[in-house]
Structures are given as structure tokens and as C-alpha cells.
Amino acid sequence: MSTAGELEQVYTGWRYPKEWLTEGFYLESPKLTYKDGYYYMTSAQGGTAGPATSHMIVSARAASLDGPWENSPHNPVIRTKHRREQWWSKGHGTLVDTPEGDWYLVYHAYEKDYYPLGRQSLLEPVTWTADGWFTAGDQEAGAAPAIGLPSKPDRALVSEESGGLGLHWHFWGGVHREDYRIDKNSVVLKAVPGEQSGPLLCIPVHHTYTAEVTIAVEDGAYGTLGLFYKLGFHYGIGFDGREAFAYRNGNTSERSAASGGSVTLRLINDEHEVSLYFMDAKGEWSKLDHGFEMSGFHHNVLGGFLSLRIALQASGAGEVRFSGFKYRAGL
Missing domain, CATH: 2.115.10.20 (Glycosyl hydrolase domain; family 43)
Structure with missing residues (x-):
């Protein structure tokens, strides 16, 4: 495929009324x-x-x-x-x-x-x-059809059919996409030093939703369940083998002791307002005081034409095991 001849402009677009509020003409x-x-x-x-x-x-x-x-x-x-x-x-x-x-x-x-x-x-x-x-569409009202979404969309970490990583999961920017292995029904991520690693992501589809995952870590590693827009805009909850903590762009706060070798983390996004929970070996849910408001995590504020996605990340050194991931509409 290649061009032939001189460049020729044949169309200049449709001139809409100047009083319309747009981002620009941008044909x-x-x-x-x-x-x-x-x-x-x-x-x-x-x-x-x-x-x-x-x-x-x-x-x-x-x-x-x-x-x-x-x-x-x-x-x-x-x-x-x-x-x-x-x-x-x-x-x-x-x-x-x-x-x-x-x-x-x-x-x-x-x-x-x-x-x-x-x-x-x-x-x-x-x-x-x-x-x-x-x-x-409706030329008078400018209506668009409503879209029906499943109340329980499949977001399993490991596909029952293939035994591999679920197709709806993807690594940010394609980086570290080889740094994982499947062990039975768990996904084991290789921990990467620093906070610039590419998390494992899936796309939520509801206004209010709950995500949960069980995390087990090796010494020197910590795992997080969060919401990720792009590097530098990543909030959530994590576990380092001893404590659960709130997580914001690599900075931790409100640490709470967690007994046992693994914890289950829960994140609830209720119409942009996010709350964080964990359950350790005692079998009871504990809520962190730290919460987030995330209505500004979108292109008009941060650029990139991206969306706010559920993120699993392993940081530090060693490995982090993620299992039992659940996603559901509502609280």
C-alpha cells in the first residue's frame, strides 16, 4: 500500500452551527x-x-x-x-x-x-x-438505545475452559505480560521493584461494584487490589504479609495488622466513592478508614482516552499469589 499522485483535498466536513458546544471542529x-x-x-x-x-x-x-x-x-x-x-x-x-x-x-x-x-x-x-x-436513532430527542449488562459478568482470573489467564484480563501497556504463571486456580505474579510496573487489569462495567481477591505473598513482596487509570494514578488496598494498608500511587497509609499467611481484600466502588476492606485468618471483615473519591479519573482530566480498571499488582521482590477473584454488581 502506498500513495500515488499529488495529495488532493476532496472534502472539508459539515459546518455545524457555531453556537454548539464542542471540543473543536476536528474532522x-x-x-x-x-x-x-x-x-x-x-x-x-x-x-x-x-x-x-x-x-x-x-x-x-x-x-x-x-x-x-x-x-x-x-x-x-x-x-x-x-x-x-x-x-x-x-x-x-x-x-x-x-x-x-x-x-x-x-x-x-x-x-x-x-x-x-x-x-x-x-x-x-x-x-x-x-x-x-x-x-x-430518534432525530428529535437524540436518543440512543439502552445497553443491557449482565449482572454477573465473567471476570474469573483463570479460565475454566483453557486453564489459562482469563481473556478479559490484560497487562498495562503489555509490560510484564510474561511475568506470571498459573498454579491450579491461582495466578502467581512475579513481584517487580518500584511502582512503575504494569498491573494486571480488567474492565468493570457497573456504576456500583464489588471486587475481592485473596492474596498470599513471599517475604519482600506485597500485593494490591486497586483501581488504576494510568501510571501515577493507582489507588487501592494492599497486603505485605503482616499488615493490610491503603495504597495511593505507591504511598501507603493506615496500616492494620493482619494475621495469617494470606488475606482477602475487598474494594467497593459505589458510584465513584471507594471503600476498602480486608479479611484475615480470624474470618471477619475489617474496614479501613481511608477511602477515595474517583469521579475525576477520566480523559477530560488526565488524558489518554482510558478508563478506570480493576488492578492486581505485585511489587517488591519474590512472588504474589492471587486467587478467588470475584466481581459483582452492587455492594
């Missing part, structure tokens, strides 16, 4: 679809994040790739019109069709008031008009 990500003698260009404008009303999907068509390109009379095909809506910054759409002849727009958006969950994928049916344009 980007054109996708081409050929249908019934026309090339349809589906593009993003308005900025991927920023204000709730920023992003949008626009359409243009032409009989030739060289143009002239005609903007759709239905632009923007999809857009968040007001921050009261369920989905914010709706945009970056792709037209897809099925073998049955149905058409859809796949795009992403942020859920209202839940930026830390990151951009989520949405799907809307497309209707083709008699004059060859397409529309999607």
Missing part, C-alpha cells in the same frame, strides 16, 4: 461505504471527549471518490444534543450491514456522569430514505 476518521452507485463517507467531528455535546457523526456522498461530496441533509446523523441524555459525546460511527440486509451504525460514547467507565460501544439501526440517505 477525522472517515469511513467509506459503496452502495447503489454512491460512495458514502461517514466521519467524526466535534472532538471525541470534552463537553457532553461535543462529538457527532456526519455523512456525505459522491458518485466519485474525487467528489464533489454532498453533505447529508440529516447531519449530524447522531449527536448528543444535551447533557441530560444518557450517552455523552456520541460519535466515530461506522456503517455495517448484515447478510440479512439490515444496516447499523457502530459508534462510541461516554455514559452520563460515568466518564471513568471509559468510552463504550453502542449499536443503532439505520434507516435508508427514498432519496438514498440514511438516518439513525
